[in-house]
Amino acid sequence: MRFNTLAAEIALAYAATIPLAQIAPLAQAACLALFAAILAPAQGEGTPSPAPASDPMPLSRFFTELFSRATSWLHWPPSEVWNASVAEIVTALEAQAERELRLAGIPSDKGKGPEVYTPERLREIEADGIDPAFDRAALQALKARHQ
Structure with missing residues (x-):
């Protein structure tokens, strides 16, 4: 179009x-x-990363980086990059990263599911009075922004 x-x-x-x-x-x-x-969101990006947020990147720089990586690392011609969605490019970059890790013999953290809560683990959690799924670091960062 x-x-x-x-x-x-x-x-x-x-x-x-x-x-x-x-x-x-x-x-x-x-x-x-x-x-x-x-x-x-690209494949597997449905939930926020538990890692702390980095400095925001201007949208123009994000698209420049995305274009650069798609043409250099994925070897896509510019016409392919311009006709691909952001999700498609990010998914392809993630797949390429997974391939590189496998080739280097580095185990991937993909496919690891959430913690399995056994009855014993649930009793420990209740005794400690904590919720392991609660992101305390994110809460502290939010509180710090609003003080």
């Missing part, structure tokens, strides 16, 4: 004549839908 610049210019010119309060909800909804489509 080719982007029609004339249509975009007409739409932007029309939008400039409408009060921002009327067009903002529509624009926000369209932007959120676009980001949801572009940044759909």
Whole structure:
């Protein structure tokens, strides 16, 4: 699908004549839908990582890095990269990383499920008064941001 610049210019010119309060909800909804489509989670990314969050990366740098890795590490031609979704590229990069780890003889942590709670372990948890699935580090980071 080719982007029609004339249509975009007409739409932007029309939008400039409408009060921002009327067009903002529509624009926000369209932007959120676009980001949801572009940044759909890759395979295995349904839950947040337990690792601490790193510094935020500007979206332009993220896409530059993604394009660079897809063309260099995956050896995809630019036309393939431009026609792939972010999720497809990330999934392919994860698969390539898994292959490299296997070739190097490094065991992968993929496929390890959550902790299995035996009756004994559940009694220990109850006695300790803790929930092992609760992310205390994330709670502390959230509290620190709001103080």
